Amino acid sequence: MRMDQSVEGCAYLAVHEDVVGKVLEQMPPGETLYELADLFKVFGDATRVKILYALFEAELCVCDLAQLLGLTQTAVSHQLRVLKGAKLVKFRRDGKMAFYALADEHVRLILGQGMAHVTEDEARNG
Amino acid sequence: MRMDQSVEGCAYLAVHEDVVGKVLEQMPPGETLYELADLFKVFGDATRVKILYALFEAELCVCDLAQLLGLTQTAVSHQLRVLKGAKLVKFRRDGKMAFYALADEHVRLILGQGMAHVTEDEARNG
C-alpha cells in the first residue's frame, strides 16, 4: 500500500515509520555528532597521523618530530596545537624544549581500529 | 634574524638517536599512513557521521536518510558515495531503491571509540 507522495520525499518512508522512529531515538544529540566529526577530522590528516604514530613509541620534542618526519618545525608546531586542542596529545615543558606524548589509550585504540580497517582492505584486494 | 626552518634541526636529536631509530622502525609505511588519514577524513564530517549513526540501527534507503536527517537527497547521495568508496557502508539494490548499511564491525568500533573520547571529555570538563 502507498501513502501520499508529498514534496518532502519518497513514499517509502511512511511504511517504515517504526524503523525511522527507532533510529531517531537511538541517535546521539546533534551537538555530540558534531564533536565526534570534529574529533575524526583531527585524525584525518596525514601529517597529524604521522605525528601520532611517531609518538606511539616514545615522547618526542618538536624538533625530533620535525626531523623524523621530514617536516618543518613550523608545520609540526601548528599540527601539535591542533592535536593538543583535541586532547589527543599531552605535553610537558623541559627548559627550552616541549615534549609531546599521546594523551591516552583512546588514541591508540582509534588508530589501531583504523589501521585494522585499512590493512584488511589491502589484504582482501591486493 | 630568520630562523632555520629546514629539517636540519636541533642539536637534541643526536642524543636520542636510539629512540628515533626505534620509532622509525615501528612506523608503518608512508602509504599506509596516508590511507589511514584518508579513512579518518571520511569520518570527519558531521553529515557523514549522522548517516553512519542512522545506519547503526537499521539499513535505510537514501530517501529515508534524507528525511531523517533533514538533508537533500543529493547531499546524502554524494556522501554515501564517499562512504562507499571508503568501504564504510555496503548497499543492496531493491528495485528503484538502494538500501545502505554499515559495512562491518570496524565502523561501529571506530565510532564507539571516538564517542567514548568525546563523551569522556564532556564528563570531565562539564
Place this chain on the structure above:
DNA sequence: TTATCATATGAACAGATGAACATATGATTG
C-alpha cells in the same frame, strides 16, 4: 646584557571540500 636555541604564532596563499543546482541514469508503472 646579548646571542642563540626551541618553540609558538600570525598572515597569506594554494589546494581541498561540501552543498546546491541542474541533469542523467535506471527501474517501475500505466
Place this chain on the structure above:
DNA sequence: CAATCATATGTTCATCTGTTCATATGATAA
C-alpha cells in the same frame, strides 16, 4: 511506448584547511 520515481553525477561556488614565510616568545648560555 511515455511518465514517474529513486538515485546518481557533473559543475559551480563559497568556505575550510594546511603549508610557508616572517616574526614573536621564552629559556639558556656566554
